[in-house]
Amino acid sequence: MASLFTPLKIGSTTIQNRLGMPAMTRSRSSATIPNEIMKEYYVQRAKGGAGLIVSEGILIARQGTEWPNAPGIWNQSQIAGWKKITDAVHEAGSKIYAQLISHCGCAVGRLSHPDAPEQIAAGVPVYAPSAIAARGGKFRFLPGEPGYVTPTEIPDPTALIAQFKQAAINAKEAGFDGVEVHGASGYLLHQFLDNTSNKRNDKWGGSIENRARFTLETLKAVAEVYGSDVAIKLTPAGGTYDVGMPLDETIATFGYLLTEINKFGLAYVCLVRYNPMFDPEFEPGKKRATVHDVFQTYIPFLKNTPIWINSGVTLEEGEEFLKSYSGKVAGIFMGFNWLTHPDLAKRLQEGKPLDNVLDFSTLYGAVGVEPALGYTDYKEAVY
Template identity: 40%
Template sequence: MAQKLFSEAKLGALTLTNHIVMAPMTRSRALGNIPNDMMAEYYAQRASAGLIITEGTSPSPNGLGYARIPGIYSAEQIEGWKKSTSAIHQKGSKVFIQLMHTGRISHSANMPQGAEILAPSSVAAAGDMWTDSEGMVSNATPREMTQADIKATIQEFVQAAKNAVEAGFDGIELHGANGYLIEQFLSHRSNQRTDEYGGAIENRARFLLEIVAGSIEAIGADKVGLRLSPFGAAGDLLPHADDNHDLYVYLTAKLNELGIVYLHLVDHSGLGAPAVPEATVDAIREQFKGTLILCGSYTASRAEADLESGKADLVAFGRPFIANPDLVERLETGAELAPLDPATLYAPGTDGFAQGYIDYPVLAEAQA
């Protein structure tokens, strides 16, 4: 049976209890965009993972594109997150907060008053967005960011990194995947700028690299990670440009120079998206000397194989953690995994927000 997966692991200066990462997953339980007691319980239930990466959390009111997602830009939000970091640390796990600015994947009905939908270019994304007040609506057309907007947004990420440390997080994960603001700058479809933030690879990568550099300066490279989804399909970014592979190889070399603690690559092919080409994953692995986390429909045996071969340093599991708070134990013992309830992924059940969130039983309870 798998061994390395369940053994201690190093992540920069941190020691993790195992090589299993709980992947970031939006759950839309932050009422009023403020982290709460229920969220702390949810994460604590799953703290047998060596590392937890939280759901996407906005560094700014402008990044709150989805209903009921948390932020980390106000004193109240920082205090709210302390409940989760404390609960997770008490259980022996480590936790990074994922900083996610939704950019053009947004609707004003989900945002506080005074917030604005911003993106690299004024190009709406195809697709719909849930709002609690209006139901399903089309993604809104964003305002093209000025240079001043870009600088201000970079500073929002940097301040959010400082706020994360204040809230007790072990580090931050910048969300450069899934079609959100950072990836909107990387993509030629959403970024049609002609200034130094658009066009050539170096220009499209600039926004991300400036956020990384600013975050490192603020909290240290050993506390900064990044999630990427090369060739991902989320956020209306298909088809990719011919230089997409080269873009990610260039980015990886720069990130390696900057010294971030980890790169987290997600492959959504298990959910129907195109697979990340093996050549791109191999090129990233070759370029990047920090910790590489791989994510994408893993089983325990495939995770063990990729750890043993050196293809991955840590392996992230997403959806299985939702219905299996004790996923680590179930993987280690080979126990059957419980299925999740799709109806309560992002929404309250008939019994409120706790349903399908903190009421999934552990194995002993399920068997009883």
């Protein structure tokens, strides 16, 4: 596995290896403020040899978080909390990008709920590209565990782009090495891209070029702050949170988007392949996702932008992708393995077993449960 354990330059930053830890929501912040146990969690993985750590999704505005105890980056207390984390990660020898996610009734778009505490505090409706409700949803922190509601169409998307830019400014102040824009998994940017969730008849909807506009304008705004230290995460197969188009439309949409992204000189594009675990069934016997080979289909569109691959990728697969797509695929993200093995890179390099088991019941914490449980208490290998 020699190739995966070589240094790599992404943007203006050099990382120690090509094994990344992707963004994963953990719901351990103090309300929306990063705290000491979060610092311990990230530092454990930095000491464990992660070349690049991408933070959990960071809310760019107060409105509408879908997750309780998810961290934000819109005020000075949050910036200060993140600065402690980035400083500690750097001291431990790793680099860290902030994943920016629009979690308002705009941020996650239609995946919010009007009764969510931060949504109420923001005093705005649940916004989305169009007034189309997503199917499903289960807000466990709200009485009755309600589902999604029909959102209000966003009147001026440029206001949200400005929020992304301000979040990037705040991330730089907080010491992040770069930012990864969350354009995946049925969240706001993906809702603009997908013609099943975007039915607008202005310049932000309709044609592929119009539906891609919000994503491209957001990247442009963030790059004005971070230059080449900007990335984006995409899930072309869809499925999650009730998005997904017919195959021809999917390839045309993401093909156009990636062709335009090539012009930005991004640090990387993270491509997430189809995963049946995240493919809901809203109709009996009919899955929601558009199943196709994401890597094989879209890697050719990225002529000069490094690619990181994600979703169930093994070490052997990663090495093979680096060889088969030399100069294009630059690294791999491993998710669940980083949760259960804080020393994952060291284990893999030294041939130690992956013997910790993920406890899904503690993935997002729970009221009255010790935050460390299933978060910072996984054992390291004995060397």
